[in-house]
Amino acid sequence: MEIGALLKPDKICVIGASEKSGFGGDTCRNVIEYMREGSYYFVNPGRDEVFGKPCYRTVEEVPGSFDLAVICTPQGTVEELLKSSRAKGAGAAVVFASGYKEIGSAQGRENQERLTRLCKELDMALMGPNCAGFVNYTDDVYPFAFLSESRDRKGTVGVVSQSGQICLSLMDSPGMKFSYVISSGNSAVVRMEDYLEFLVEDESTKVVAMYLEGVQNVPQFLDCLKRAAMKRKPVVILKAGRSEKGGRLAASHTGSLSGADAVFDAVFRKYGVIRVDDVEELMAVSMMFSILPGLPKRPGIASMNLSGGETGVCADVGQTWGIEYPDFQAETLERLREQLPSYASPANPLDMTATLSYDVQAYAGALRTVMSDPNVGLVAIGYTLLERIADPAICYMTEAIELVAAEPGAKPMVMIPFLENTRNEEYARRLECAGVPVLPPTVYAFKILRYLEEFAAYRPEERCLDMTAPAPREKNEKTALSEHESKEFLCGHGIETPRERVARSEAEALEAAGEYGYPVVLKIDSSDIMHKSDAGCVKVGIQDEGQLRQAYGEILENAKAYDPQAEIGGVLVQEMLKAGTEVIIGVNNDPQFGPMVMCGLGGVFVEIFKDVSMAMAPVSEAEALKMLRSLKGYKLFAGYRGGKKLDEQAVADLIVRVARMAADEKDRLAELDINPVFVYEKGVALADALVLKYD
Amino acid sequence: MEIGALLKPDKICVIGASEKSGFGGDTCRNVIEYMREGSYYFVNPGRDEVFGKPCYRTVEEVPGSFDLAVICTPQGTVEELLKSSRAKGAGAAVVFASGYKEIGSAQGRENQERLTRLCKELDMALMGPNCAGFVNYTDDVYPFAFLSESRDRKGTVGVVSQSGQICLSLMDSPGMKFSYVISSGNSAVVRMEDYLEFLVEDESTKVVAMYLEGVQNVPQFLDCLKRAAMKRKPVVILKAGRSEKGGRLAASHTGSLSGADAVFDAVFRKYGVIRVDDVEELMAVSMMFSILPGLPKRPGIASMNLSGGETGVCADVGQTWGIEYPDFQAETLERLREQLPSYASPANPLDMTATLSYDVQAYAGALRTVMSDPNVGLVAIGYTLLERIADPAICYMTEAIELVAAEPGAKPMVMIPFLENTRNEEYARRLECAGVPVLPPTVYAFKILRYLEEFAAYRPEERCLDMTAPAPREKNEKTALSEHESKEFLCGHGIETPRERVARSEAEALEAAGEYGYPVVLKIDSSDIMHKSDAGCVKVGIQDEGQLRQAYGEILENAKAYDPQAEIGGVLVQEMLKAGTEVIIGVNNDPQFGPMVMCGLGGVFVEIFKDVSMAMAPVSEAEALKMLRSLKGYKLFAGYRGGKKLDEQAVADLIVRVARMAADEKDRLAELDINPVFVYEKGVALADALVLKYD
Known part of the structure; x- marks a missing residue:
C-alpha cells in the first residue's frame, strides 16, 4: 500500500461524476476549478460530458491509466469500482459513501470489514469510507466532496x-x-x-x-x-x-x-x-x-498597546495564563522615555499612547527599543485590526512593523486584537507576509502564547522518547501480591525497600526484631487480607520483646477471626520507619499506551485536590522532576511551616526507577501503588507497596 | 449639578468647531451626520462656516441658549469657555483636552483641581477632561471626538x-x-x-x-x-x-x-x-x-450541532466551564429517534447530523423537541456562521429558528460558532431579530453561558445588600488585643467562646481548672507576647493539680525569659477542647469597602492552596453557606476518609455572626483572625482568636 498514490497522484478518475450538487457534482466542480486540465478523468454511465469535459461510461472505457479513483457513488457500488480501478492501475481510492461502521449496525460493520479485506487483497490505499476527501494544495489535487x-x-x-x-x-x-x-x-x-x-x-x-x-x-x-x-x-x-x-x-x-x-x-x-x-x-x-518565521529564542513577552485600558487587559489576561512580562532593562526604559510622549510611563506591558500610531518612524523606533531588550523573546502588539478600517493608525503601524520585521535580528511578533470579527484581509495579509500572525482576542491569544512558550521551551533530548507499547492483552484479570511479595518484586528491579522479613514463628520474629533493633512493626503476611489495618493485623511501634510476643499472637488471632479461610504466610517484621512527608507513587497500565507512572502528595492533596501528575513510562530524571514540580503541593518540598527542605532528587530517582521497572514489566504489571513513600530531608523510604499482576 | 443637561441636552454647542481632523473636526462631522439640524451650534473665532453650517466667532455671539458645551480646544482655554457657556444657560460640558491629572505632574493635578472647583461654583456637570465624549443613541446626541x-x-x-x-x-x-x-x-x-x-x-x-x-x-x-x-x-x-x-x-x-x-x-x-x-x-x-428576550427559567443547556466532531467540542469545552448538559427525558429521546436519521444517536449534547440542516420543517421539529424537554433551560445551537456563505444550510436553519422562536413558550437560544471571523451580517441580524445572539467561539461561548447561568440563578433577596462603607480613616495604626481580650470582644457581640479565665495566682488557676474539669490548657495572658507557643507559654493537656502547678510556674518563667519587659496580665486557664476539623475565619477591613469576612479550611488548604472564600460583611446565612460550598476543601464537610459529616450550619452561623459584628464595628475593627475554629459533627468551638483594632 502506497500512500503517495493516494495523496500525490498524477492522474485521478472521478467515478460518479455529475453536474448535480452532491458528492459527484461538487467534486467535479472542485476538480475543474483547481486541477490542471489533463490530470483527471470523469466516469458516469449516463453522461458523455460533465460541465463541458469528456465523461466516460465505464472505468474500463477510460483511455489511460490513473493513480487514484475518487468514488462518489453509493456503498453498494464501491467494491466493483475498486476492482475495475485497480485494473486501470489505480493504487488508491477515496470513498465518500456512508453505510459502514459509523451507522452502528452489524451490516455496517460487515460492509467495512469486507472493504478493508478487499483493499488489502488489491493492495490499495483507501481514504474513508464516510469521508469528505482531501485537498493537496501543494500539487493542486482536489478530490474533495464539498464546495x-x-x-x-x-x-x-x-x-x-x-x-x-x-x-x-x-x-x-x-x-x-x-x-x-x-x-x-x-x-x-x-x-x-x-x-x-x-x-x-x-x-x-x-x-x-x-x-x-x-x-x-x-x-x-x-x-x-x-x-x-x-x-x-x-x-x-x-x-x-x-x-x-x-x-x-x-x-x-x-x-x-x-x-x-x-x-x-x-x-x-x-x-x-x-x-x-x-x-x-x-x-x-x-x-x-x-x-511565524521562527520560534522565540527565549521566554519573556513584551506587550505594546495604544491605550491604558487595553494595556491593563493584556496585563490581567496574560497573568491568567502564566505569561511572564519581564521588566524592561534600565537602558530600554531610558530610550522609551525619549521615544514616547512625556505623559507615557514606560513599563511592560507598555501603554505607548495612541499618538505614536500615527508616525511610522516613531512607532518603529519604539518597537525596535522594546525588541532589543535582552529579556524579551517575543513582542505582542495589541491592536484591534478592524474588518472595515475607520482609523488610519493601522496603515502607519503596519508599515512600521514591516520595516522592523525585515531587519536582521528581528524577534518574533504577533498581533492581538481586543475584539473578534476584525482581521481586515488586506492588512492581515501584509502582516502575514511580514511574519506577524493576527491572533484571536485576548482570552484565546494569551492561552495560545502560552502554548508557544511551552513548545519553544520543549527539549526532546530531556525526555525518554523510545517507547514500546504493551502487547495486546487477551484478558484483564489481575492478581494481587502480598505486601512482602510486592516489595520483593520492587527489590528485584533495583528499588530499595526497608528491611523486613516474614517470620513463621514467634522465635523468628524475635530474631528479626533483634537484628533490626526496636521499635519494629508487625503485619500479617497474606495476599488474601488486603485491608490489614481494618482486620486488626497491623501493630506499629513495638518497643520490646514482651510487646512483640503479645502483638504476634494478636495479629494471628485477628487474621483468623477476620477471614478463617485466608492463607497466612506468616507475620511480617519490619524496621519502624521515621515518619516523613507522605508521597504516593503509582503505576497504571493503559491498555493502549502501556504503563503510566503517577506521583502525588498524600492525604488531602490526592484525595481532595486530585493533585497528581502522570507521565508515560519510562521517564528521564528531568521528566520526573517536572512531574514533581507541576504538583500544586510541590511547595512542601521547599520546606513547609518552617520545616526542612525535602529531598526531591531522591523522589525523582525513585520515580525514574519505578517507571523503568514498569516499562520493563509492561506485559505483566497491571498496577502498582506505593503508598506512602516517606520523604525526608535526605532520602526516602517506601512504607507500603501493592503490586497487581496480570494472570 | 444635573446629569440630564449633560447626557440628554436639547441643544449643544461645539466650541472649537473645525473641518480639520482632530477633536473639533471629527466632532463636527459626527454632529452633522447624526444630529437633527437646529439641535447644535458651532463656535470658532476664525470661521463663519463649518462644513457649510453657520459658525459663530464667540460663545457670546451664539444666538440662543444651549444646554451642553462641547469644548474641543486645548486645556488653557477651557475655564473661560466654561464661564461663557454657563452664561448662555449651559448646565453641562464635555472637555476633550488633556493636560490634567493623567499627566502625573503637579501642574496637571492643579489644573484638574481648579477645573473641579470651577464646575462646582458654576454648578456644571462636566464630562472629562481627557475623555472622548459620548453618544446618546436614544435621542441622537453625538458629542464624540472620534469617527x-x-x-x-x-x-x-x-x-x-x-x-x-x-x-x-x-x-x-x-x-x-x-x-x-x-x-x-x-x-x-x-x-x-x-x-x-x-x-x-x-x-x-x-x-x-x-x-x-x-x-x-x-x-x-x-x-x-x-x-x-x-x-x-x-x-x-x-x-x-x-x-x-x-x-x-x-x-x-x-x-x-x-x-x-x-x-x-x-x-x-x-x-x-x-x-x-x-x-x-x-x-x-x-x-x-x-x-435575549428573557433569562432561562431553569439551568440546563441543550447543545445541538450538525457533526460529531463539533458536538464533542461542545461536550468537552462546556464541561471546562461547569456547563450542565442534563440528560434528555425518555420521551424526548424517543421523539428525536423518529425525527433524526437512523444513524444519529440522540443524546445531550446532540449530533443532529448535517442532513437536518437542509430541511426547515425537520430542523424546526427537532429543535421543538429539544426545547420542550423539561430539563432544558436554554438551547445552544452550534454552527459556524460564516462571513461569506458557501453552504446554504444557514438559510434553512435560520428559517427554522425564526419559526420556533416566535412560538409561545419558546426557550432562550444562542448560536455558538466554532471559528471567529464569521457572523455574516445579514444572518446575524435575522437571528438577532429572532432574539438569538451569536456568541464568540466555544472557549468564550461556554464561559459566557456560565455567566448567564449564574446571573439567572442570582437572587437579591438571598443576600445582605444594605451596606454602609466605613468612614474615611485618618490613620491606619492598629493595636493587637490579647487572646483573652479578643475573645471577650467577640463575646460582647454574641459570639460564643469556650470557658476561660485569667488567673492571677496559682490558686485562682486551680480554682478555674476545678470548675471546668481536667484536662485544661494554660497560656500566658499578654498582648506583648504574640507568638505564645514559640515563647514556651502554652501548655495543653494538663491532667491534674500537680501538672497545673508545674505548668503555671514554667509559663511565667518562660514569659519572663522571652521578654522581660512584657506586661503580663496573668495566666489564662481554658477548658481543653476536643480536636476537630480546623477552619479559619477572619476579617479584613478594606479601606474602601469596609469589612470583608473570609473563611477557609486550616493547614495546607489555606497555606498551600490558598483555598479561601471572601464576602463583604454583613452576610446572610445563604451567603455564608455559599462561601463554604465554594471551597475546594468543602468535601471535608461531607465526611472525609469515612469520618462523620461536619456541622456546616454551625460554621455558617458563626460566619454570619462574625460578619455582623465586623459590620457593626467597621470603624474600629481592623483585623480579626479566628484560627482555628474546631468543627465537629455537632457544633463548633473557637480555639484561638486575635483582634486588631484601629487606635
Whole structure:
C-alpha cells in the first residue's frame, strides 16, 4: 500500500461524476476549478460530458491509466469500482459513501470489514469510507466532496481530521493556508497514523493540525510524534474526549477506541504535542506556527498597546495564563522615555499612547527599543485590526512593523486584537507576509502564547522518547501480591525497600526484631487480607520483646477471626520507619499506551485536590522532576511551616526507577501503588507497596 | 449639578468647531451626520462656516441658549469657555483636552483641581477632561471626538468606560447596539458612579457595560449595584487590576484609586454583577443580554450541532466551564429517534447530523423537541456562521429558528460558532431579530453561558445588600488585643467562646481548672507576647493539680525569659477542647469597602492552596453557606476518609455572626483572625482568636 498514490497522484478518475450538487457534482466542480486540465478523468454511465469535459461510461472505457479513483457513488457500488480501478492501475481510492461502521449496525460493520479485506487483497490505499476527501494544495489535487469558499489557500498547514465538518470549517476560515487538508472518515484502510506520518515527513508541511478521536496504531503514532519532536515540527492536536460525554461521543462517532483522556495528556506532554481545546485554537495555533518565521529564542513577552485600558487587559489576561512580562532593562526604559510622549510611563506591558500610531518612524523606533531588550523573546502588539478600517493608525503601524520585521535580528511578533470579527484581509495579509500572525482576542491569544512558550521551551533530548507499547492483552484479570511479595518484586528491579522479613514463628520474629533493633512493626503476611489495618493485623511501634510476643499472637488471632479461610504466610517484621512527608507513587497500565507512572502528595492533596501528575513510562530524571514540580503541593518540598527542605532528587530517582521497572514489566504489571513513600530531608523510604499482576 | 443637561441636552454647542481632523473636526462631522439640524451650534473665532453650517466667532455671539458645551480646544482655554457657556444657560460640558491629572505632574493635578472647583461654583456637570465624549443613541446626541464606522447602532446597551479606546473598539464591533456610549476620562466632576446611576435608571438601557479602573464614591456605587440587582438589570463590568501589573496600570492611567482585586470580586458577587475578563467578553456578554428576550427559567443547556466532531467540542469545552448538559427525558429521546436519521444517536449534547440542516420543517421539529424537554433551560445551537456563505444550510436553519422562536413558550437560544471571523451580517441580524445572539467561539461561548447561568440563578433577596462603607480613616495604626481580650470582644457581640479565665495566682488557676474539669490548657495572658507557643507559654493537656502547678510556674518563667519587659496580665486557664476539623475565619477591613469576612479550611488548604472564600460583611446565612460550598476543601464537610459529616450550619452561623459584628464595628475593627475554629459533627468551638483594632 502506497500512500503517495493516494495523496500525490498524477492522474485521478472521478467515478460518479455529475453536474448535480452532491458528492459527484461538487467534486467535479472542485476538480475543474483547481486541477490542471489533463490530470483527471470523469466516469458516469449516463453522461458523455460533465460541465463541458469528456465523461466516460465505464472505468474500463477510460483511455489511460490513473493513480487514484475518487468514488462518489453509493456503498453498494464501491467494491466493483475498486476492482475495475485497480485494473486501470489505480493504487488508491477515496470513498465518500456512508453505510459502514459509523451507522452502528452489524451490516455496517460487515460492509467495512469486507472493504478493508478487499483493499488489502488489491493492495490499495483507501481514504474513508464516510469521508469528505482531501485537498493537496501543494500539487493542486482536489478530490474533495464539498464546495468551499474560494480564496488563495496554498500554504504550510497540513490538516488531518476525523471530522469532515471540522475540515470544512478550517477551509472556510479567512486566514488559513494549507499544504493538505485530509478528511479521514472511518479510516478503514489508511489510518490517522498513516496520514500523520505522511505530514510529519512532508516537506511542504510546516505544521501538522489534527482533529483526533482515537488512536489505532499506537507504536506508529508514537514513532510519528517522536520524529516530529526531533525535527521540532509543531503537531497541534484537538483531541476529543476530555469530558466523559465527549469521550463517549468520540467513541461512537467514527467507531474509534477512545482512551483515558489523562493518558493522552501525558503522551502529548512527553512529545511536545500542542493540545488545543477547540476548533478556534486549532486554527489559530496552526496559523501562528505557519506564519511565524521562527520560534522565540527565549521566554519573556513584551506587550505594546495604544491605550491604558487595553494595556491593563493584556496585563490581567496574560497573568491568567502564566505569561511572564519581564521588566524592561534600565537602558530600554531610558530610550522609551525619549521615544514616547512625556505623559507615557514606560513599563511592560507598555501603554505607548495612541499618538505614536500615527508616525511610522516613531512607532518603529519604539518597537525596535522594546525588541532589543535582552529579556524579551517575543513582542505582542495589541491592536484591534478592524474588518472595515475607520482609523488610519493601522496603515502607519503596519508599515512600521514591516520595516522592523525585515531587519536582521528581528524577534518574533504577533498581533492581538481586543475584539473578534476584525482581521481586515488586506492588512492581515501584509502582516502575514511580514511574519506577524493576527491572533484571536485576548482570552484565546494569551492561552495560545502560552502554548508557544511551552513548545519553544520543549527539549526532546530531556525526555525518554523510545517507547514500546504493551502487547495486546487477551484478558484483564489481575492478581494481587502480598505486601512482602510486592516489595520483593520492587527489590528485584533495583528499588530499595526497608528491611523486613516474614517470620513463621514467634522465635523468628524475635530474631528479626533483634537484628533490626526496636521499635519494629508487625503485619500479617497474606495476599488474601488486603485491608490489614481494618482486620486488626497491623501493630506499629513495638518497643520490646514482651510487646512483640503479645502483638504476634494478636495479629494471628485477628487474621483468623477476620477471614478463617485466608492463607497466612506468616507475620511480617519490619524496621519502624521515621515518619516523613507522605508521597504516593503509582503505576497504571493503559491498555493502549502501556504503563503510566503517577506521583502525588498524600492525604488531602490526592484525595481532595486530585493533585497528581502522570507521565508515560519510562521517564528521564528531568521528566520526573517536572512531574514533581507541576504538583500544586510541590511547595512542601521547599520546606513547609518552617520545616526542612525535602529531598526531591531522591523522589525523582525513585520515580525514574519505578517507571523503568514498569516499562520493563509492561506485559505483566497491571498496577502498582506505593503508598506512602516517606520523604525526608535526605532520602526516602517506601512504607507500603501493592503490586497487581496480570494472570 | 444635573446629569440630564449633560447626557440628554436639547441643544449643544461645539466650541472649537473645525473641518480639520482632530477633536473639533471629527466632532463636527459626527454632529452633522447624526444630529437633527437646529439641535447644535458651532463656535470658532476664525470661521463663519463649518462644513457649510453657520459658525459663530464667540460663545457670546451664539444666538440662543444651549444646554451642553462641547469644548474641543486645548486645556488653557477651557475655564473661560466654561464661564461663557454657563452664561448662555449651559448646565453641562464635555472637555476633550488633556493636560490634567493623567499627566502625573503637579501642574496637571492643579489644573484638574481648579477645573473641579470651577464646575462646582458654576454648578456644571462636566464630562472629562481627557475623555472622548459620548453618544446618546436614544435621542441622537453625538458629542464624540472620534469617527467610527457608520452602521445602525441604536440599541439597549449602555456603555461607560474609563478608557476611550475601549469605547471606540466597542463602537466599531459589528453587532453592538447602544443606548449610550460614555467615555468618562478623568471623571473630575461627573464620576463613574454618576454615569452608572444614570444608566441603571435609564429606561432605554437594558444592559449596563462598564470598563472600570477604580471606584471613587463607594456608597453611591453600592447603591447603584443594589438598584440594578433589585431590577434584575444586568451590569457587566470589565474591572482592571486582576494582576499586580494591571492594578498598577489602572491606578496610574486615569489616577483612580484601585482597590484590592479580590475585594471587587466579593462586591460583585454580592450584587450579581457579571465580571468579565476582557473586551471581547464585555462586548459579547452585553450583546447577549441585549438580544435575549428573557433569562432561562431553569439551568440546563441543550447543545445541538450538525457533526460529531463539533458536538464533542461542545461536550468537552462546556464541561471546562461547569456547563450542565442534563440528560434528555425518555420521551424526548424517543421523539428525536423518529425525527433524526437512523444513524444519529440522540443524546445531550446532540449530533443532529448535517442532513437536518437542509430541511426547515425537520430542523424546526427537532429543535421543538429539544426545547420542550423539561430539563432544558436554554438551547445552544452550534454552527459556524460564516462571513461569506458557501453552504446554504444557514438559510434553512435560520428559517427554522425564526419559526420556533416566535412560538409561545419558546426557550432562550444562542448560536455558538466554532471559528471567529464569521457572523455574516445579514444572518446575524435575522437571528438577532429572532432574539438569538451569536456568541464568540466555544472557549468564550461556554464561559459566557456560565455567566448567564449564574446571573439567572442570582437572587437579591438571598443576600445582605444594605451596606454602609466605613468612614474615611485618618490613620491606619492598629493595636493587637490579647487572646483573652479578643475573645471577650467577640463575646460582647454574641459570639460564643469556650470557658476561660485569667488567673492571677496559682490558686485562682486551680480554682478555674476545678470548675471546668481536667484536662485544661494554660497560656500566658499578654498582648506583648504574640507568638505564645514559640515563647514556651502554652501548655495543653494538663491532667491534674500537680501538672497545673508545674505548668503555671514554667509559663511565667518562660514569659519572663522571652521578654522581660512584657506586661503580663496573668495566666489564662481554658477548658481543653476536643480536636476537630480546623477552619479559619477572619476579617479584613478594606479601606474602601469596609469589612470583608473570609473563611477557609486550616493547614495546607489555606497555606498551600490558598483555598479561601471572601464576602463583604454583613452576610446572610445563604451567603455564608455559599462561601463554604465554594471551597475546594468543602468535601471535608461531607465526611472525609469515612469520618462523620461536619456541622456546616454551625460554621455558617458563626460566619454570619462574625460578619455582623465586623459590620457593626467597621470603624474600629481592623483585623480579626479566628484560627482555628474546631468543627465537629455537632457544633463548633473557637480555639484561638486575635483582634486588631484601629487606635
